[in-house]
Amino acid sequence: MNKDLCVCVLVRSESINQILTSLSYTLNKLSKCTKKLYIINTMNLEFFSNKKNFFKINKNIRYPKNLSFFNPKSYKELKNFTKDKNIIAVNNIGRSFPEIKINIILRILDIKQIIISNFGNIQGPGSFHSINGRFKDLFFKKLPQRITIILSIFGICPKIDIRFVARKDKINWGTKNFLSKIENFLPLKLKYTKKYVLINSLASDINSEINIRKKEKYIVLVDTNVNHKDSIRSQKKLSENKVKKIYKTVSNFLEILEKKFKKKIIICIHPSSDINKIKNYTQNKYVIKKYKTREYIYKSFIVLFYESTAIIDAILLKKRIIALENKMMGEIWVKESNQYPTKVGVKKIDLNNYKLPNKIKFIKDLDKRSKNYSSFINNNLRHNKNELGMDKVIKEINQLSL
Numbered sequence: 337m338n339k340d341l342c343v344c345v346l347v348r349s350e351s352i353n354q355i356l357t358s359l360s361y362t363l364n365k366l367s368k369c370t371k372k373l374y375i376i377n378t379m380n381l382e383f384f385s386n387k388k389n390f391f392k393i394n395k396n397i398r399y400p401k402n403l404s405f406f407n408p409k410s411y412k413e414l415k416n417f418t419k420d421k422n423i424i425a426v427n428n429i430g431r432s433f434p435e436i437k438i439n440i441i442l443r444i445l446d447i448k449q450i451i452i453s454n455f456g457n458i459q460g461p462g463s464f465h466s467i468n469g470r471f472k473d474l475f476f477k478k479l480p481q482r483i484t485i486i487l488s489i490f491g492i493c494p495k496i497d498i499r500f501v502a503r504k505d506k507i508n509w510g511t512k513n514f515l516s517k518i519e520n521f522l523p524l525k526l527k528y529t530k531k532y533v534l535i536n537s538l539a540s541d542i543n544s545e546i547n548i549r550k551k552e553k554y555i556v557l558v559d560t561n562v563n564h565k566d567s568i569r570s571q572k573k574l575s576e577n578k579v580k581k582i583y584k585t586v587s588n589f590l591e592i593l594e595k596k597f598k599k600k601i602i603i604c605i606h607p608s609s610d611i612n613k614i615k616n617y618t619q620n621k622y623v624i625k626k627y628k629t630r631e632y633i634y635k636s637f638i639v640l641f642y643e644s645t646a647i648i649d650a651i652l653l654k655k656r657i658i659a660l661e662n663k664m665m666g667e668i669w670v671k672e673s674n675q676y677p678t679k680v681g682v683k684k685i686d687l688n689n690y691k692l693p694n695k696i697k698f699i700k701d702l703d704k705r706s707k708n709y710s711s712f713i714n715n716n717l718r719h720n721k722n723e724l725g726m727d728k729v730i731k732e733i734n735q736l737s738l
Contacts, residue, residue, distance in 0.1 A: 340422045340737070341369065341370045341371070341422055341424065341733070341734070341737045342370060342371075342372055342374070342421040342422060342423050342424070343366050343369065343370040343373050343374070343423075343424050343425075343426065343733065344373075344374040344375075344376050344406075344423055344424070344425045344426070344447075345359065345362075345363070345366070345373070345374065345375045345376065345425075345426045345428055346376050346378055346425050346426065346427050346428055346429050346438075347375055347376070347377055347378065347428050347429065348377070348378050348379055348382075348428075348429040348430065348435065349377065349379070350379070351607075352375070352377075352392065352393055352405070353392075353393065353394045353397055354607045354608075355375065356393070356397050356399050357397065357607070357627045358607070359428070360398075360399070361538065361541065361542055361546075361726075362426075362452065362538070362726065363375075363399060363400055363403060364400055365541075365726040365727075365729075365730065366426070366726075366730070367400035367401075367402050367403060368730070369730040369733060369734065370402070371402065372402055372404065373400060373402055373403045373404070374403070374404050374405070374406050375403065375404075375405050375406070376406045376407075376408065376414075376425075377405075377406070377407045377408075378408075378429055378435070378438045380407065380408060380409045380410075381408060381410075381411065381414065381437060381438050381441060382434035382435060382437055382438060383433065383434045383436070383437045384434055385434070411441055414441065414445070415445060418445050418447065422737055423447050423448070424448050424449075424450065424733050424736055424737055425442065425447050425448065425449045425450070426449075426450055426451075426452060427449045427450065427451050427496065428451075431480055431481045431484040432476065432477070432480050433476070433480045435480075436480060436483065436484060436487070436493070439484055439487070439493040439494060440487075440492060440493060442493075442494050443491070443492060443493050443494040446494075447494070448497050448736055448737075449494060449495075449496050449497055450496065450497055450498045450499070450500065450729075450732070450733065450736070451496050451498075451499045451500070451529075452500045452729060453499060453500060453501045453502070453503075453506070454500060454501070454502045454535055454536070454537050454538045454541075454725050454726075455502065455537060455538060455539075455645050455648060456502035456503055456537035456538075456539065456540075456648055456716040456717045457645045457647075457648050457716075458675045458676060458679055458680075472569050472570075473569070473570075476569070477569075484528075485528045488528050489525070489526055495525075495527070495528055495529065495530055496528060496529040496530065497530050497531065497736055498529075498530070498531045498532075498533055498732055498736065499529045499531070499532050499533070500532075500533050500534075500535045500725070500728070500729050500732075501532060501533070501534060501535070502534070502535060502536065502537035502538075502540075502716060502717060502719075502725065503715070503716045504534065504715050504716070504719075505715070506532070507532050507534050533728065533729075533732060534719055535719070535725035535726075535728045535729060536717070536718050536719055536720060536723070536724060536725035536728075537648065537652075537716065537717040537718065537725060538648075538725070539648045539649045539652045539717060540652060540717050540718040540725065541724045541725050541726055542630070542649075543649075543652055543653070544724060545724065548630070548631065548634040549634070549635075550634055550635075550653060551634070551635040551636075552635075552636065552637040553599070553600070553635045553636070553637065554599055554600050554601070554602045554632060554635055554636055554637060555590070555593050555594065555597065555599045555600070555601050555602070555636070555637055555638045555640070556601075556602045556603075556604060556632045556633060556635075556636040556638070556639050556640070557586065557590065557601070557602070557603045557604065557640045557641070558604050558629055558633070558639060558640065558641040558642075558644045558646050558647060558650075559603050559604060559605045559606055559609065559614070559642075560606050560641075560642045560643060560644060560669075561605075561606040561608050561609045562574050562579060562582060562665050562666075562669070563579070564606065564608055565608075567668070567669075570668045571666045571667070571668050572666075574665070574666070578664060579617065580617055581664055582662055582664050582665060583614070583617035583618055584617075585662055585664065585687045585688070586660065586662065586687060587617075587618050587619070587621060587622075589660075589685075589687055589690070590621075590622065590640075591621075592692065593638070596692070596695055596698075597637065597638070597695065599637050599638075600623065601621075601622040601623070602622065602623050602625060602632050603618065603622050603623070603624050603625070604625050604626075604628060604629040604632055604633075604646075605624060605625070605626050606644075607626065607627065609626070611624055611626050629644075629646045629649075630646065630649050633646065633649045633650050633653070633655065634649070634653065636650070636655055636656075637656070638655075638656045638657075638658060638702065639655050639656065639657050639658070640657075640658045640659075640660055641657070641658075641659060641660065642659070642660050642661075642662070642665070642669060642672065642673055643669070643672035643673060643675065647676065648717065651676075651680060651682075651709050651712060651713065651717070652709075652713060652717055652718070654706045654707070654709050655706065656699070656702035656703065656705075656706055657676070657682040657683065657702070657705075657706070658682065658683050658684070658685055658702070659673050659674075659676050659677050659682050659683065659684045659685070660673060660684075660685060660687055661673040661674075661684060661685070661686045661687060661688075662686075662687045662688065663686075663688050664688070679712070680708075680709060680712045681705050681708045681709070682705060683701065683702060683705055
């Protein structure tokens, strides 16, 4: 253990509980390579910040003993915190306009940074079907990203020292993009990320280390939040009445599966969803779980989803998977629901128009498809059976801290 090393995870969130849950495995791993591990909430350092305190921790959530929380309210507070510390920051924030200020501060303080992109999931189509949606994407996402990159070239914003990725195509893109090609001919440091490192995915690491027994006990719906803030940026917010109809449609389908296979239904809701609202939408017919998605995917007979990073666990386990399409959710969701059927080969069912075959044929089809996940797993999830992805991250952190 390097006693001088201080690892700080930078987050931008109003909910510490969501952070502790989603980063649970990563935090436990990082806690073993440093005497002191910190989560730093950067929201109060942004442009137009409201000075919020997000450290209301659910007593049922466990986290490493050497993990502390820091909620700096000013540049001076953060500067004082960094004194006499050899900091490596795990950048878990974005590059929006408010966050440009945070990036400038990180450059002034000369903090080394890494990004851990180890989900291995398929990115959304990234297209917006309204003029308003395209404008929002350009102005609020792409433009500040480009500005941050340009500022990093002039030394105003910091570059990323290492980005860890689980997808091979990200390695190829990162080493062969336009800025990389220019660097081959001119003595300029243009790339935003200095170094890319390929690692096993988070799902692969967890599968290798954590003892969760694989069962076939439940039919599991990995639900989404149709009115999540990212969705609203792409399309209009759906009315309460439309949301109720969406849940009515999927409930009808779940009821058919429940009767056909005699399996209990579990709905794992999105972290940003209101559990009481979902219970109301589904008329309390099913068991609703929050922050338990991975656990129930391991225990699933069939996994259903619209679009979710969590589906990676089901693919790695070669579970029977069904991608759901519901046109009432809007065009962007229809495109999202096509990603995994197109690129991985999972079965897709249109909830507005379907006819299920008999039970035996249905399961045979799902089993046949699950055997074809190997190519996706090898290219996006698991590259080295002898080394955990996070172990490789820790080795690189120790080297970077020297």
